[in-house]
Amino acid sequence: MASTDSTTVAKDGSDLAGLEAGLDALETRQTSRTPFRQTFVQKILPPVLAVALVLAVWQALVSFKVVDDPTKLPPPSAVWDVVHTAWLQGELLGYIWTSVSRGMLGFCFALLIGTPLGLIVARVKFIRAAIGPILSGLQSLPSVAWVPPAVIWLGLNNSMMYAVILLGAVPSIANGLVSGVDQVPPLFLRAGRTLGATGLKGTWHIVLPAALPGYVAGLKQGWAFSWRSLMAAEIIASFPDLGVGLGQLLENGRNASDMAMVFEAILLILIVGIAIDLLIFSPLERWVLRSRGLLVKS
Numbered sequence: 001m002a003s004t005d006s007t008t009v010a011k012d013g014s015d016l017a018g019l020e021a022g023l024d025a026l027e028t029r030q031t032s033r034t035p036f037r038q039t040f041v042q043k044i045l046p047p048v049l050a051v052a053l054v055l056a057v058w059q060a061l062v063s064f065k066v067v068d069d070p071t072k073l074p075p076p077s078a079v080w081d082v083v084h085t086a087w088l089q090g091e092l093l094g095y096i097w098t099s100v101s102r103g104m105l106g107f108c109f110a111l112l113i114g115t116p117l118g119l120i121v122a123r124v125k126f127i128r129a130a131i132g133p134i135l136s137g138l139q140s141l142p143s144v145a146w147v148p149p150a151v152i153w154l155g156l157n158n159s160m161m162y163a164v165i166l167l168g169a170v171p172s173i174a175n176g177l178v179s180g181v182d183q184v185p186p187l188f189l190r191a192g193r194t195l196g197a198t199g200l201k202g203t204w205h206i207v208l209p210a211a212l213p214g215y216v217a218g219l220k221q222g223w224a225f226s227w228r229s230l231m232a233a234e235i236i237a238s239f240p241d242l243g244v245g246l247g248q249l250l251e252n253g254r255n256a257s258d259m260a261m262v263f264e265a266i267l268l269i270l271i272v273g274i275a276i277d278l279l280i281f282s283p284l285e286r287w288v289l290r291s292r293g294l295l296v297k298s
Contacts, residue, residue, distance in 0.1 A: 074260045079267070082260045091244075092268075099230060099245035100272060102158065106165030107226040113166065114173030114222065118215075119203060121174060122181035132178070135171045143168040143229035147236045156239040161230060168229030169222040176218010180211030212288050220281045227273055246272070 055076055060066070067073040086092040121128045121135065146167045147160075154160040184207060192206035208215070234247025242248070246269050253261030 071257065071259060074263065078260045079263045082258075082264045083267075086264070095244055095246055095249050095265075096268060096272060098243045099234065099247065099269075100276075102161055102245065103165065103223075103227050103230045106162045106230065107169060107223055109162060110166050110169035110173055110222055110226060111219070114170040114218075115177060115215075117170065118174035118177030118218070119181070119207075122178040123203075123207075128178075135174055135178075138167070139171040139175055139225075142232075143225060144232040144236065146229070147233050150233070151237050156237055156242065158242065160237060161233050161242075164229045164233040165226045168225040172225045173218045173222040176221060177211060177215045179218070180214020181207055183214055184210040213292075216281070216284055216288050220277070220285070223276065223281065224273075227269075227276075231269060 058073075058076055062070070062073060062075045070078070083092065086095070121132055143164060146164045150160045150163045150167075154163055188206055188210050189202070192202045230245075231247040231250075234242075234245045235251045238248050238251050244252070246265055250262060250265035250269070253259070253265055
Protein backbone atom coordinates (compact mmCIF):
# COMPACT_ATOMS: atom_id res chain seq x y z
CA MET A 1 0.00 0.00 0.00
CA ALA A 2 2.84 2.36 0.90
CA SER A 3 4.49 1.47 -2.40
CA THR A 4 1.33 2.38 -4.27
CA ASP A 5 1.05 5.71 -2.44
CA SER A 6 4.68 6.59 -3.16
CA THR A 7 4.18 5.71 -6.81
CA THR A 8 1.10 7.93 -6.94
CA VAL A 9 2.94 10.82 -5.28
CA ALA A 10 5.86 10.42 -7.67
CA LYS A 11 3.50 10.37 -10.64
CA ASP A 12 1.66 13.49 -9.37
CA GLY A 13 5.00 15.21 -8.85
CA SER A 14 6.06 14.31 -12.36
CA ASP A 15 2.80 15.61 -13.77
CA LEU A 16 3.11 18.87 -11.85
CA ALA A 17 6.68 19.27 -13.02
CA GLY A 18 5.59 18.68 -16.61
CA LEU A 19 2.75 21.17 -16.25
CA GLU A 20 5.09 23.77 -14.79
CA ALA A 21 7.57 23.23 -17.60
CA GLY A 22 4.78 23.61 -20.14
CA LEU A 23 3.59 26.86 -18.57
CA ASP A 24 7.16 28.17 -18.50
CA ALA A 25 7.50 27.32 -22.18
CA LEU A 26 4.31 29.23 -22.97
CA GLU A 27 5.47 32.27 -21.02
CA THR A 28 8.96 32.25 -22.54
CA ARG A 29 9.27 34.78 -25.31
CA GLN A 30 11.32 34.24 -28.38
CA THR A 31 14.51 36.26 -28.09
CA SER A 32 16.43 35.00 -31.11
CA ARG A 33 16.89 37.48 -33.89
CA THR A 34 14.76 36.98 -36.99
CA PRO A 35 16.93 36.11 -40.03
CA PHE A 36 17.28 38.92 -42.53
CA ARG A 37 15.98 36.69 -45.31
CA GLN A 38 12.74 36.11 -43.45
CA THR A 39 12.37 39.81 -42.69
CA PHE A 40 13.08 40.68 -46.31
CA VAL A 41 10.54 38.18 -47.67
CA GLN A 42 7.78 39.02 -45.17
CA LYS A 43 8.12 42.78 -44.68
CA ILE A 44 10.31 44.38 -47.35
CA LEU A 45 9.58 42.47 -50.54
CA PRO A 46 5.73 42.78 -50.58
CA PRO A 47 5.61 46.62 -50.56
CA VAL A 48 8.49 46.79 -53.04
CA LEU A 49 6.60 44.50 -55.42
CA ALA A 50 3.42 46.54 -54.94
CA VAL A 51 5.24 49.78 -55.83
CA ALA A 52 6.87 48.11 -58.83
CA LEU A 53 3.47 46.88 -60.03
CA VAL A 54 1.96 50.36 -59.75
CA LEU A 55 4.87 51.88 -61.69
CA ALA A 56 4.59 49.17 -64.37
CA VAL A 57 0.86 49.79 -64.82
CA TRP A 58 1.48 53.54 -64.88
CA GLN A 59 4.18 53.21 -67.53
CA ALA A 60 2.00 50.82 -69.55
CA LEU A 61 -0.86 53.33 -69.62
CA VAL A 62 1.54 55.88 -71.10
CA SER A 63 3.47 53.56 -73.44
CA PHE A 64 0.40 51.92 -74.98
CA LYS A 65 -1.36 55.27 -75.42
CA VAL A 66 -4.23 54.34 -73.14
CA VAL A 67 -3.85 57.90 -71.91
CA ASP A 68 -2.19 59.64 -74.82
CA ASP A 69 -2.16 63.15 -73.38
CA PRO A 70 1.04 63.72 -71.34
CA THR A 71 -0.50 66.83 -69.80
CA LYS A 72 -3.02 64.55 -68.08
CA LEU A 73 -0.83 61.58 -67.23
CA PRO A 74 2.94 62.16 -67.46
CA PRO A 75 5.28 59.16 -67.49
CA PRO A 76 7.01 58.19 -64.22
CA SER A 77 10.30 59.46 -65.64
CA ALA A 78 8.85 62.99 -65.96
CA VAL A 79 7.77 62.97 -62.32
CA TRP A 80 11.20 61.69 -61.30
CA ASP A 81 12.85 64.52 -63.24
CA VAL A 82 10.77 67.08 -61.34
CA VAL A 83 11.61 65.48 -57.99
CA HIS A 84 15.32 65.28 -58.91
CA THR A 85 15.38 68.91 -60.01
CA ALA A 86 13.74 70.04 -56.76
CA TRP A 87 16.33 68.04 -54.84
CA LEU A 88 19.26 69.55 -56.75
CA GLN A 89 17.86 73.04 -56.20
CA GLY A 90 17.59 72.40 -52.45
CA GLU A 91 13.81 72.86 -52.41
CA LEU A 92 12.57 69.32 -51.85
CA LEU A 93 13.43 69.04 -48.16
CA GLY A 94 12.03 72.53 -47.64
CA TYR A 95 8.63 71.47 -48.97
CA ILE A 96 8.61 68.43 -46.70
CA TRP A 97 9.88 70.21 -43.58
CA THR A 98 7.39 73.06 -43.89
CA SER A 99 4.45 70.66 -43.83
CA VAL A 100 5.84 68.07 -41.40
CA SER A 101 6.85 70.67 -38.80
CA ARG A 102 3.38 72.24 -38.95
CA GLY A 103 1.66 68.88 -38.83
CA MET A 104 3.67 67.54 -35.88
CA LEU A 105 3.35 70.74 -33.84
CA GLY A 106 -0.38 70.92 -34.50
CA PHE A 107 -0.73 67.25 -33.57
CA CYS A 108 1.11 67.84 -30.28
CA PHE A 109 -1.32 70.69 -29.47
CA ALA A 110 -4.23 68.39 -30.34
CA LEU A 111 -2.76 65.71 -28.07
CA LEU A 112 -2.56 68.11 -25.13
CA ILE A 113 -6.20 69.14 -25.63
CA GLY A 114 -7.75 65.85 -26.76
CA THR A 115 -6.33 63.65 -23.96
CA PRO A 116 -7.84 65.46 -20.94
CA LEU A 117 -11.01 66.14 -22.93
CA GLY A 118 -11.39 62.43 -23.69
CA LEU A 119 -10.85 61.50 -20.03
CA ILE A 120 -13.42 64.01 -18.85
CA VAL A 121 -15.99 62.89 -21.41
CA ALA A 122 -15.38 59.24 -20.56
CA ARG A 123 -15.60 59.67 -16.78
CA VAL A 124 -18.25 62.37 -16.29
CA LYS A 125 -21.68 61.22 -17.42
CA PHE A 126 -23.24 64.68 -17.70
CA ILE A 127 -20.40 66.02 -19.88
CA ARG A 128 -20.53 62.88 -22.00
CA ALA A 129 -24.24 63.31 -22.60
CA ALA A 130 -23.70 66.99 -23.40
CA ILE A 131 -20.72 67.00 -25.78
CA GLY A 132 -20.21 63.33 -26.70
CA PRO A 133 -22.49 63.56 -29.77
CA ILE A 134 -20.85 66.86 -30.73
CA LEU A 135 -17.41 65.23 -30.74
CA SER A 136 -18.71 62.43 -32.94
CA GLY A 137 -20.25 64.96 -35.31
CA LEU A 138 -17.04 67.00 -35.47
CA GLN A 139 -15.06 63.84 -36.24
CA SER A 140 -17.26 63.12 -39.26
CA LEU A 141 -17.11 66.73 -40.50
CA PRO A 142 -14.67 67.14 -43.44
CA SER A 143 -11.59 69.08 -42.37
CA VAL A 144 -11.79 71.31 -45.43
CA ALA A 145 -14.99 72.83 -44.03
CA TRP A 146 -12.98 74.56 -41.30
CA VAL A 147 -10.61 76.37 -43.65
CA PRO A 148 -12.89 79.29 -44.74
CA PRO A 149 -13.98 80.26 -41.20
CA ALA A 150 -10.43 79.85 -39.89
CA VAL A 151 -9.14 82.22 -42.59
CA ILE A 152 -11.84 84.77 -41.72
CA TRP A 153 -11.22 84.53 -37.98
CA LEU A 154 -7.41 84.31 -37.92
CA GLY A 155 -6.22 85.44 -41.35
CA LEU A 156 -3.67 83.81 -43.62
CA ASN A 157 -1.05 82.74 -41.09
CA ASN A 158 0.24 79.72 -39.23
CA SER A 159 -2.35 80.19 -36.45
CA MET A 160 -5.04 79.44 -39.02
CA MET A 161 -3.20 76.25 -40.01
CA TYR A 162 -2.96 75.06 -36.41
CA ALA A 163 -6.63 75.87 -35.76
CA VAL A 164 -7.69 73.70 -38.69
CA ILE A 165 -5.45 70.88 -37.46
CA LEU A 166 -6.87 71.09 -33.94
CA LEU A 167 -10.47 71.04 -35.15
CA GLY A 168 -9.71 67.99 -37.25
CA ALA A 169 -7.58 65.99 -34.78
CA VAL A 170 -8.94 66.70 -31.28
CA PRO A 171 -12.28 64.87 -31.78
CA SER A 172 -10.50 61.75 -33.06
CA ILE A 173 -8.04 61.65 -30.15
CA ALA A 174 -10.79 62.28 -27.58
CA ASN A 175 -13.15 59.68 -29.07
CA GLY A 176 -10.35 57.12 -29.26
CA LEU A 177 -9.62 57.58 -25.56
CA VAL A 178 -13.33 57.42 -24.71
CA SER A 179 -13.59 54.14 -26.61
CA GLY A 180 -10.54 52.78 -24.79
CA VAL A 181 -11.91 53.75 -21.37
CA ASP A 182 -15.26 52.14 -22.18
CA GLN A 183 -13.44 48.85 -22.79
CA VAL A 184 -11.67 48.82 -19.41
CA PRO A 185 -13.04 45.84 -17.40
CA PRO A 186 -14.93 47.04 -14.26
CA LEU A 187 -12.91 44.52 -12.25
CA PHE A 188 -9.78 46.58 -12.88
CA LEU A 189 -11.44 49.70 -11.47
CA ARG A 190 -12.73 47.85 -8.39
CA ALA A 191 -9.31 46.32 -7.78
CA GLY A 192 -7.72 49.74 -8.12
CA ARG A 193 -10.11 51.30 -5.62
CA THR A 194 -9.43 48.45 -3.20
CA LEU A 195 -5.70 49.21 -3.44
CA GLY A 196 -6.32 52.92 -2.91
CA ALA A 197 -5.98 54.03 -6.55
CA THR A 198 -8.79 56.57 -6.73
CA GLY A 199 -9.18 59.95 -8.39
CA LEU A 200 -6.18 61.10 -10.42
CA LYS A 201 -4.08 58.23 -9.09
CA GLY A 202 -6.62 55.70 -10.35
CA THR A 203 -6.82 57.47 -13.70
CA TRP A 204 -3.04 57.46 -14.13
CA HIS A 205 -2.29 53.95 -12.84
CA ILE A 206 -5.44 52.04 -13.80
CA VAL A 207 -7.60 53.74 -16.43
CA LEU A 208 -4.96 55.06 -18.83
CA PRO A 209 -2.82 51.87 -18.99
CA ALA A 210 -5.93 49.70 -19.46
CA ALA A 211 -7.32 52.05 -22.15
CA LEU A 212 -4.00 52.27 -24.00
CA PRO A 213 -4.97 50.20 -27.09
CA GLY A 214 -7.98 52.40 -27.84
CA TYR A 215 -5.97 55.53 -27.05
CA VAL A 216 -3.19 54.55 -29.46
CA ALA A 217 -5.79 53.86 -32.16
CA GLY A 218 -7.20 57.35 -31.52
CA LEU A 219 -3.72 58.87 -31.76
CA LYS A 220 -3.11 57.16 -35.09
CA GLN A 221 -6.43 58.37 -36.45
CA GLY A 222 -5.80 61.81 -34.97
CA TRP A 223 -2.52 62.09 -36.88
CA ALA A 224 -4.29 61.07 -40.09
CA PHE A 225 -6.84 63.82 -39.54
CA SER A 226 -4.07 66.30 -38.67
CA TRP A 227 -2.24 65.56 -41.91
CA ARG A 228 -5.40 65.72 -44.02
CA SER A 229 -6.50 68.95 -42.35
CA LEU A 230 -3.12 70.54 -42.94
CA MET A 231 -3.10 69.57 -46.62
CA ALA A 232 -6.60 71.05 -47.06
CA ALA A 233 -5.49 74.28 -45.37
CA GLU A 234 -2.31 74.58 -47.45
CA ILE A 235 -4.17 73.94 -50.71
CA ILE A 236 -6.96 76.45 -50.09
CA ALA A 237 -5.23 79.14 -48.05
CA SER A 238 -2.09 79.69 -50.09
CA PHE A 239 -0.05 82.78 -49.26
CA PRO A 240 3.62 83.56 -50.00
CA ASP A 241 4.44 84.44 -46.37
CA LEU A 242 3.35 80.95 -45.28
CA GLY A 243 6.09 79.24 -47.26
CA VAL A 244 5.65 76.40 -49.73
CA GLY A 245 4.50 73.19 -48.13
CA LEU A 246 3.32 70.05 -49.88
CA GLY A 247 -0.25 71.27 -50.14
CA GLN A 248 0.91 74.56 -51.63
CA LEU A 249 3.13 72.62 -54.04
CA LEU A 250 0.09 70.64 -55.17
CA GLU A 251 -1.88 73.84 -55.74
CA ASN A 252 1.03 75.42 -57.63
CA GLY A 253 1.10 72.42 -59.97
CA ARG A 254 -2.64 72.75 -60.58
CA ASN A 255 -2.37 76.46 -61.31
CA ALA A 256 0.48 75.82 -63.75
CA SER A 257 -1.31 72.81 -65.32
CA ASP A 258 1.89 70.88 -64.57
CA MET A 259 0.79 67.31 -63.89
CA ALA A 260 4.34 66.20 -63.16
CA MET A 261 4.45 68.69 -60.27
CA VAL A 262 0.99 67.56 -59.15
CA PHE A 263 2.12 63.94 -59.03
CA GLU A 264 5.31 65.00 -57.27
CA ALA A 265 3.25 66.62 -54.50
CA ILE A 266 0.87 63.66 -54.25
CA LEU A 267 3.74 61.17 -53.96
CA LEU A 268 5.52 63.26 -51.32
CA ILE A 269 2.31 63.59 -49.28
CA LEU A 270 1.83 59.83 -49.48
CA ILE A 271 5.46 59.05 -48.60
CA VAL A 272 5.42 61.33 -45.55
CA GLY A 273 2.18 59.77 -44.30
CA ILE A 274 3.58 56.25 -44.67
CA ALA A 275 6.91 57.22 -43.08
CA ILE A 276 5.25 58.74 -40.00
CA ASP A 277 3.14 55.62 -39.57
CA LEU A 278 6.12 53.25 -39.93
CA LEU A 279 8.47 55.27 -37.72
CA ILE A 280 6.10 56.30 -34.91
CA PHE A 281 2.70 54.64 -34.76
CA SER A 282 3.51 51.10 -35.90
CA PRO A 283 6.30 50.68 -33.29
CA LEU A 284 3.97 52.17 -30.66
CA GLU A 285 1.23 49.69 -31.57
CA ARG A 286 3.70 46.79 -31.45
CA TRP A 287 4.92 47.91 -28.04
CA VAL A 288 1.36 48.00 -26.69
CA LEU A 289 0.59 44.55 -28.08
CA ARG A 290 3.89 43.12 -26.83
CA SER A 291 3.36 44.54 -23.34
CA ARG A 292 0.06 42.64 -23.19
CA GLY A 293 1.52 39.39 -24.45
CA LEU A 294 -0.31 39.64 -27.75
CA LEU A 295 2.82 39.89 -29.88
CA VAL A 296 5.88 37.68 -29.56
CA LYS A 297 9.07 39.67 -29.64
CA SER A 298 11.21 38.67 -32.59
